[in-house]
Amino acid sequence: MRTIQAKEIIDAVAGMCIKANTELPDDVRTKFEQAMAEEESPSAREVLRQLLENADLAAETKLPLCQDTGLAVFFVEVGEDVRVEGATLREAINEGVRKGYGEGFLRKSACDPLTRANTGDNTPAIIHFDIVAGDRLKISYMAKGGGSENMSRVTMLAPAQGWEGIKKYVINRIAEAGPNPCPPTIVGIGVGGTFDHAARIAKKTLLRRLDDTHPDPQIAAMEKELEEAINKLGIGPMGLGGKTTVLGVKIAVEPCHLASLPLAVNVQCHSQRHEEVEL
Amino acid sequence: MAEYKLNTPLTDEDLSQLKAGDVVKLSGHIYTARDAAHKRLVDLLDKGEKLPFELKGAVVYYVGPSPAPPGRPIGAAGPTTSYRMDTYAPRLHSLGLKASVGKGKRNDEVKQALKDYTAVYFGATGGAGALLSKCITKAEVIAFDDLGPEAIRELTVEDFPLLVINDCHGGELYVQPDRKAAGIE
Numbered sequence: 001m002r003t004i005q006a007k008e009i010i011d012a013v014a015g016m017c018i019k020a021n022t023e024l025p026d027d028v029r030t031k032f033e034q035a036m037a038e039e040e041s042p043s044a045r046e047v048l049r050q051l052l053e054n055a056d057l058a059a060e061t062k063l064p065l066c067q068d069t070g071l072a073v074f075f076v077e078v079g080e081d082v083r084v085e086g087a088t089l090r091e092a093i094n095e096g097v098r099k100g101y102g103e104g105f106l107r108k109s110a111c112d113p114l115t116r117a118n119t120g121d122n123t124p125a126i127i128h129f130d131i132v133a134g135d136r137l138k139i140s141y142m143a144k145g146g147g148s149e150n151m152s153r154v155t156m157l158a159p160a161q162g163w164e165g166i167k168k169y170v171i172n173r174i175a176e177a178g179p180n181p182c183p184p185t186i187v188g189i190g191v192g193g194t195f196d197h198a199a200r201i202a203k204k205t206l207l208r209r210l211d212d213t214h215p216d217p218q219i220a221a222m223e224k225e226l227e228e229a230i231n232k233l234g235i236g237p238m239g240l241g242g243k244t245t246v247l248g249v250k251i252a253v254e255p256c257h258l259a260s261l262p263l264a265v266n267v268q269c270h271s272q273r274h275e276e277v278e279l
Numbered sequence: 280m281a282e283y284k285l286n287t288p289l290t291d292e293d294l295s296q297l298k299a300g301d302v303v304k305l306s307g308h309i310y311t312a313r314d315a316a317h318k319r320l321v322d323l324l325d326k327g328e329k330l331p332f333e334l335k336g337a338v339v340y341y342v343g344p345s346p347a348p349p350g351r352p353i354g355a356a357g358p359t360t361s362y363r364m365d366t367y368a369p370r371l372h373s374l375g376l377k378a379s380v381g382k383g384k385r386n387d388e389v390k391q392a393l394k395d396y397t398a399v400y401f402g403a404t405g406g407a408g409a410l411l412s413k414c415i416t417k418a419e420v421i422a423f424d425d426l427g428p429e430a431i432r433e434l435t436v437e438d439f440p441l442l443v444i445n446d447c448h449g450g451e452l453y454v455q456p457d458r459k460a461a462g463i464e
Contacts, residue, residue, distance in 0.1 A: 043300075043442075047404055050404045050407050050410055051404070051406065051407060053407075053410055054404075054406070054407040054408070054409050054410040057409045057410055057413070058355075058408075058409040061409060062348070063345070063348070063351075063354060063355050063408070063409040063412060064345050064354065064355040064408060064409065065355065065406065065408060065409060066355055066357050066405075066406045066407075066408040067342065067343060067344050067345045067354060067355040067356050067357050067408040067428075068343070068357075068359070068408075069345060105345060105346045105347070105348040105354055106345055106346075107343065107344070107345040107346065107354070107355075107428050108427065108428070109343075109428070116314075116315055118426075118427050118428075120427075146359075146360075147359060147360040147382075147383075147405070150360065167462075167463070168463045171458070171461050171462075171463045172458075172463060174456075175456035175458055175461070175463075178383070178384055178453065178456060179382060179383045179384060179402075179453055180360050180362065180382070180383035180384060181360075181383075182382065182405035182406050229461045229462055229463075230461065232457065232460040232461045232462070233456040233457055233458070233460070233461045234454055234456065234457045234460065235454065235456050236454065238382065238402065238404060238405060239383070239384075239453045239454065240442075240452060240453070240454070241454040269405070269406055270406055271406045
């Protein structure tokens with residue numbers, strides 16, 4: 001059994017919150033630069049130019065890339081042989097969020113859904129735990145902004161609708177969302193599982209790098225097909241027209257009930273802010 | 280596509296010349312308000328009370344900035360998605376509000392109100408919160424302090440870069456998605 005001190009977790013989480021919100025990931029920057037080279041429309045190029053300038057400025061000044069620093073979402077892999085000392089793992093993560101959002105001057109967006117009263121420190125975080133073999137703790141953090149999250153959907157298709165039905169639903173969703181979620185977006189898709197599980201795996205795909213390739217060649221081909229189809233919608237950066245409506249499409253597929261075909265579409269804005277640490 | 284430099288408060292003359300796609304560099308005072316603040320503004324109107332700022336000629340920016348770090352007037356301050364304010368916008372335009380600033384689509388009622396009251400809907404680049412904050416030289420909470428990031432602030436802006444999305448003549452800049460090209464029609 002390995003012991004990890006809660007303080008180590010708190011500091012790691014606080015650091016991730018600040019870094020992810022002020023430094024644009026290198027894979028996103030590369031995509032912006034590629035898109036700049038391919039876009040012909042002046043307004044599309046201008047939006048991308050502003051986003052690159054924004055990223056430089058955020059890194060230099062430590063201002064957040066976007067004022068919406070999100071709900072703090074975590075995917076945590078907990079080794080079976082790990083114990084946390086000083087606080088529960090959940091408490092340590094929430095304390096890290098409090099510290100990071102406070103010290104980093106990040107916006108606190110968590111509020112009561114009905115009274116709308118702000119909780120004041122961006123907690124509680126949304127935390128998904130997975131128990132895995134070993135004595136390591138892997139914590140992945142994502143800042144999930146409201147504008148893009150609002151454009152996300154879960155639906156239960158009929159099994160007969162198959163891949164064609166999935167494609168149609170996803171493309172329509174992105175067409176409907178139009179300029180609202182800050183395109184070019186990243187689209188996380190969960191196919192299978194149950195109603196709730198589809199949403200969870202869709203969100204988890206947003207942690208993947210934009211330049212990776214799905215290990216299953218069939219799913220990799222589906223990701224490419226959807227990315228190309230969505231980009232043909234012509235929505236473009238900020239909805240002003242252009243070739244870049246999505247920077248990437250990521251799909252997770254898991255077994256489901258024989259009566260069901262759950263589908264979740266989780267839209268992420270162009271600023272795909274995430275970090276991970278392994279302790 | 281023309282480029283204009285405008286100062287607040289805005290007038291009918293300022294706005295009737297603008298067309299969707301024009302670039303505007305705005306200077307002067309603008310007011311932040313988003314979901315919760317709009318609800319309170321409309322509650323005040325229902326009760327016949329005075330609003331915390333003069334609506335005539337005013338510009339409302341749909342933003343909830345991040346906290347100001349030491350030495351800066353404001354944190355990151357990019358636009359939030361506008362459709363959530365669609366319920367409130369026509370009434371505010373009818374009382375003299377001249378422009379809103381946000382990102383994303385507006386509904387038909389808002390577009391009609393822009394025509395009826397000679398007003399415009401400006402877009403600012405979503406997510407460019409650090410960059411846009413450079414144009415904000417002063418920020419002061421003037422109402423609803425308890426709403427935190429959603430409080431109403433008076434911002435002093437210099438050459439704030441805006442794009443006319445919906446003009447007062449029915450013009451719109453957003454493209455219609457080409458479902459046929461994407462293979463679903």
